[in-house]
Amino acid sequence: MTDLSFGVRGNCGMCKRTIEKAVNNIEGIANVIWDKNKKKIDVSFNKAKTNEMAIHKAIAASGYDTDKVLGNEEAYKGLPGCCKYDHSMEMSIK
Numbered sequence: 001m002t003d004l005s006f007g008v009r010g011n012c013g014m015c016k017r018t019i020e021k022a023v024n025n026i027e028g029i030a031n032v033i034w035d036k037n038k039k040k041i042d043v044s045f046n047k048a049k050t051n052e053m054a055i056h057k058a059i060a061a062s063g064y065d066t067d068k069v070l071g072n073e074e075a076y077k078g079l080p081g082c083c084k085y086d087h088s089m090e091m092s093i094k
Contacts, residue, residue: 001030002047007039007067007091008059015064015083022062026050039091041066067091 008019016034019041023032028049034041043055056069063075065087076084 001044004043004045004052004055005040005092006052006056008034008041009039009065009071009085009087009089009091010034010036010083011085012036012082014080015085018062018079018083019059019064022058022064023055026054026058029055038093039089040093065091 010016010019013036016036019034020032023029023041023043026045028046029043030046031044032041041059045055053068056066059066060069060071061075063071063077063079063083064085065071
């Protein structure tokens with residue numbers, strides 16, 4: 001297993017469910033936890049089945065910015081009001 005942590009913007013529990021679901025839909029994911037306070041995700045995955053960029057792209061496709069890929073604008077527009085995060089918010093807060 002490979003462990004990875006990186007920043008993901010979001011606001012609330014609904015964001016958490018959407019972000020984690022997007023990652024869990026990728027083959028080879030063993031564990032995923034997004035921390036709404038730190039704006040950080042921790043992922044464990046089988047590198048023979050997926051890779052870091054696939055994870056970033058899946059999150060971005062669901063409408064959320066990562067520290068490497070901007071969220072899909074159409075998906076972002078479809079998010080509930082509570083999930084409309086500030087595109088300049090800090091990620092990976094210590």
